[in-house]
Amino acid sequence: MSMTPSPVRIVLMATSHPGNIGAVARAMKNMGLQSLHLVQPREFPHPEAVARAAGADDILANAVVHSTMKTAIADCGLVVGTSARQRHIPFDPVEPRECARLVIDRAHEGNAVALVFGSERTGLTNTELALCNMLVTIPTSDEYSSLNIAMAVQIIAYELRLAMRNQPVLVEQVEPLATQDELELFYQHLQSLLAGTGFRDHTSNGHLMSRVRRLFNRAQVDRNEIRILRGILSALQQQRVSDRAGEV
Amino acid sequence: MSMTPSPVRIVLMATSHPGNIGAVARAMKNMGLQSLHLVQPREFPHPEAVARAAGADDILANAVVHSTMKTAIADCGLVVGTSARQRHIPFDPVEPRECARLVIDRAHEGNAVALVFGSERTGLTNTELALCNMLVTIPTSDEYSSLNIAMAVQIIAYELRLAMRNQPVLVEQVEPLATQDELELFYQHLQSLLAGTGFRDHTSNGHLMSRVRRLFNRAQVDRNEIRILRGILSALQQQRVSDRAGEV
Numbered sequence: 173m174s175m176t177p178s179p180v181r182i183v184l185m186a187t188s189h190p191g192n193i194g195a196v197a198r199a200m201k202n203m204g205l206q207s208l209h210l211v212q213p214r215e216f217p218h219p220e221a222v223a224r225a226a227g228a229d230d231i232l233a234n235a236v237v238h239s240t241m242k243t244a245i246a247d248c249g250l251v252v253g254t255s256a257r258q259r260h261i262p263f264d265p266v267e268p269r270e271c272a273r274l275v276i277d278r279a280h281e282g283n284a285v286a287l288v289f290g291s292e293r294t295g296l297t298n299t300e301l302a303l304c305n306m307l308v309t310i311p312t313s314d315e316y317s318s319l320n321i322a323m324a325v326q327i328i329a330y331e332l333r334l335a336m337r338n339q340p341v342l343v344e345q346v347e348p349l350a351t352q353d354e355l356e357l358f359y360q361h362l363q364s365l366l367a368g369t370g371f372r373d374h375t376s377n378g379h380l381m382s383r384v385r386r387l388f389n390r391a392q393v394d395r396n397e398i399r400i401l402r403g404i405l406s407a408l409q410q411q412r413v414s415d416r417a418g419e420v
Numbered sequence: 421m422s423m424t425p426s427p428v429r430i431v432l433m434a435t436s437h438p439g440n441i442g443a444v445a446r447a448m449k450n451m452g453l454q455s456l457h458l459v460q461p462r463e464f465p466h467p468e469a470v471a472r473a474a475g476a477d478d479i480l481a482n483a484v485v486h487s488t489m490k491t492a493i494a495d496c497g498l499v500v501g502t503s504a505r506q507r508h509i510p511f512d513p514v515e516p517r518e519c520a521r522l523v524i525d526r527a528h529e530g531n532a533v534a535l536v537f538g539s540e541r542t543g544l545t546n547t548e549l550a551l552c553n554m555l556v557t558i559p560t561s562d563e564y565s566s567l568n569i570a571m572a573v574q575i576i577a578y579e580l581r582l583a584m585r586n587q588p589v590l591v592e593q594v595e596p597l598a599t600q601d602e603l604e605l606f607y608q609h610l611q612s613l614l615a616g617t618g619f620r621d622h623t624s625n626g627h628l629m630s631r632v633r634r635l636f637n638r639a640q641v642d643r644n645e646i647r648i649l650r651g652i653l654s655a656l657q658q659q660r661v662s663d664r665a666g667e668v
Contacts, residue, residue, distance in 0.1 A: 195568070195571075198568060198571075199568075199571055201561065201563070201564045202560045202561060202564055202565065202566070202567050202571070203560065203561060204560075204561035204563075226566070226568070227564055227566065228564065269582075310578070311578075311581055311582065311585070312450045312451065312452075312581070313449065313450060313451060313452035313581075315449070315452075316449045316450055316475055316476065317450065318450070318474070318475065319450050320443070320446060320447075320474070322571075323443075323446075323447055323450070323570075323571065323574045326571045326574055326575065327574065327575065327578050330558070330559075330575050330578075333559055333560070333561075334517075334559065337559065362652075365656070366652065366655065366656075368659070369655045369656060369658070369659035370655075370659075371651075371652065371655035372655075374651060375644075375648065380648055383644070383645060383648055384645075384648065387639055387641060387645050388639070390639055390640075391635055391636075391638050391639035392638075393635065396623075396631075397631060397635050400623060400628060400631055400632065401635075403619075403622060404610075404614065404619070404632075407614065407617045407618075407619035407620075408613070408614075408617060408619075408656055410617075411616070411617035411618070411619075411660065412659065412660065412663060415660060415663035415664055416663055416666070418663075418664075
C-alpha cells in the first residue's frame, strides 16, 4: 500500500545552500513525498545535496528545475505558500495541521498541489506570495522564529502524512493482559502477606490497597507479569514459613 | 509571556556529528525549548555545532554534558525514549501528538521530563530503552523511515509547542512522579529483599528484575506510591528480622 500523494509537490524558491536541498529531499522521502521542484537553485546538482539527502538521492535525481515559479506551479490546482509570522501577507495564514487537511482533500479530489518555500534569507517575496492560494505558518517561539527550510518542509510533510493516513488494521501478537480475577488473586495474596506482618497503613486515608490497585490497573499488567509478581509473593511467603520453622 | 516548559529537556545519546547537535539546538529554540543534555557526544563543543545552531548558540553554551544516561535523567519523573518502528521494544510506542500532551501535562504538574534520542546510527540501545517510561515513534514512510536526528527533535518539539499552547490554564494539584533515583532505590530494596529469600528466577530468560523494572517504568509511579511500595518492602524486611530474632 502506497500512501504517497503523488500530486503533492514541494517547490523550493532560489535555494542558496545545496545541503538544504538534500535535507529537504530526505525529509520528503521520510514522509512519503516524491515530487521536488526547484526554481533557480544557486547550486544544483551538488555533492552536498547528495550527502545530506542520505538515502533520498532518487528524489534529487527526479527533481525538476525551473527558471520561474510560474512554470513550477502551472498545472497545480492549489498553491500553498509558507510564510513566517508578522509579515505583510495577502491573507491570514493557516497552521500546518489545517493546511495539511485541505491539501490532502484537494489532492484526493484529483488536483495537483504545490507547497512553496522561499529562499533561506528572504522567504517568499511579495511577488511569489501573490501566486499562492493560501498561506501556511508554522507556529514558533516569539524569540526565535527563523526555521531552517528543511525543518519547515519536515514539519509540513509530517502533517501531510498524518492527514493522508488511513487507520491501519495492524494486529500484533502480544501477551494477553491479566484478567481481573488474576489481579484480584494477586491483591489478596499481597494483602494476606502484609496482614501477617502487622504492617501499618500510613496512607492519608488509610486506603493503601486501593492505591496499590490503582497503580497496577494503570500499568495494565500482562499475564506473564502477574505470574512474576505472584512468584515474588510466594517466595516471600515461603521464606517466612521457613524462618518460622527455624523457631521451633 | 513565555511558553517555555523549562522542565522539559532534550537528551542526545552519543551523537556522532556535531552539526546535528547544532541543528537540534536550533530546532529546540524555534519551538521554545531550552534545556539540552548530551551524553558522551563524540565531538563537543565544535565549530560545526555553532554554525548549524544559527542563532541558538545560547542553548549550546548551556548544554550539560554527561558520561551516562542515568545522570542525565536522574531527577526526571518522566523519561520518554524515541524509537523507530519495527524494533523489539519493551512497550507499545505512542505517536508524537499523544506523547506531547502527556509530556506537557506531567511538566505542568511539576515533573522534570526528558525526551531521549539515540545515536544517529543505532538509535537507542536496549539498555537505554529500559530506562524509559514511555516510547514515542514518529510515523514515517515504510520505504524510508530513517529520520535525521535533528528532524526528529524538530517534529517532537513542534508537537510540544502545540500541546503547550492548548494546555488549559487550570492546573490540578497532583502528586509528583517518583524520580529515576527514587525508583532505583526501590529496585535495589526489592532485589536485596529477594536475595535474602533465595528466590529462584523462573522467567524464560532469567531477567526477572528487568521485567519488574519494565512494569514499574510503564506504570509511571508517583512519589506517594513509591513510598507505599517502599513501606511494604520495609514491613516485609522487618518481619523477617523479627522472625529470625524469634529463632534465637
